[in-house]
Amino acid sequence: MDVSLRPATLIEVAARSGTAFVLERGDVLTIVDPDGEQVADLIAFPADDPRESLSNGRTFDYESTVRLTVGNRLWSNRSRPLLTIVRDDVGTHDFLLTPCSRETWRLCYGGRHDDVPGCFGNLADALAPFGVAADAIPTTFNVFMHVRTDADGRLRVLPPLSRPGDRFAVRAEERLIVGLTACSASQSNNGRCTPIRYGIERP
């Protein structure tokens, strides 16, 4: 599939915000980092039953890697592939850490900005109209997020490797409710939070 130039129309997710929408089976969702070094948290649930969702553990089980890129599938807690990665300009993403939240600021960042809902709050608000409860939001697939695991197991969040215009695209393997954010934690985005853009192609 040639996803090099498409889609023509891109929708902006403002800095430090989130959105949700439905993908039909076969749709390709392209996520663009317009300014570079910006993370986008991605989550998906089958539209007919949001008790099923992306699972980092099942994905690690079946793909046998934590470095997920073109050709890898993102699996659900019911052991079904929900998304297949079809384009990846960057190659470094994260599926270990959860969306930033008020608790992230309180527990990790000394309380600074703990009035910001974070990706978790933004996803909860955006997904509520689709019948997805906040408790049902698991570990997200964090597009462009750069997390290094040191030899001793320590985790470090580094500046994203995405440059302006870099793209990442997934194909929906089921009809899905999708949540997507422009990450709110400046610590994950090399000090500044910028927008994300996305587009949907329907084959």
Next chain:
Amino acid sequence: MDVSLRPATLIEVAARSGTAFVLERGDVLTIVDPDGEQVADLIAFPADDPRESLSNGRTFDYESTVRLTVGNRLWSNRSRPLLTIVRDDVGTHDFLLTPCSRETWRLCYGGRHDDVPGCFGNLADALAPFGVAADAIPTTFNVFMHVRTDADGRLRVLPPLSRPGDRFAVRAEERLIVGLTACSASQSNNGRCTPIRYGIERP
């Protein structure tokens, strides 16, 4: 806290089986590998609301490591610590991979033994009387499981480092429903599945 010799009474979880029980806040759960090289999958939910559960992502966020040992806390999806590790004779466990299941055998092991319910089926059966649905079982904390992440991100399951009699203990920070298995996948247990024992101390 001296947990070197206690508890006096140990309960056996038969090879390839699972169980569930309640821990009161402050209880210490000790897990023993009697024969060595045997994995035990562990999961916990607050007894008053099992929509909350252990979260590998939140734990990685707040502990900043994937190598969890004495002093580390295991956090919930609501950003609360549910368990604190108080003894660890081995130091190598896994919080990346999900409990083995019928799908594990089908998708990872070429269909061999796909009549075995696996840790996922055993946990689902054991937790059902406590009101925990199978869909609500997230990635478990896999005690004694030895998973290596290669530099290129590839995951490899290696023989557990636990020797006969090695122990791992956690303190309950809330009143909890706990699920515990003796892992059913010989591939995770150096070729043979053996029992696990556990004991509970109430201070």
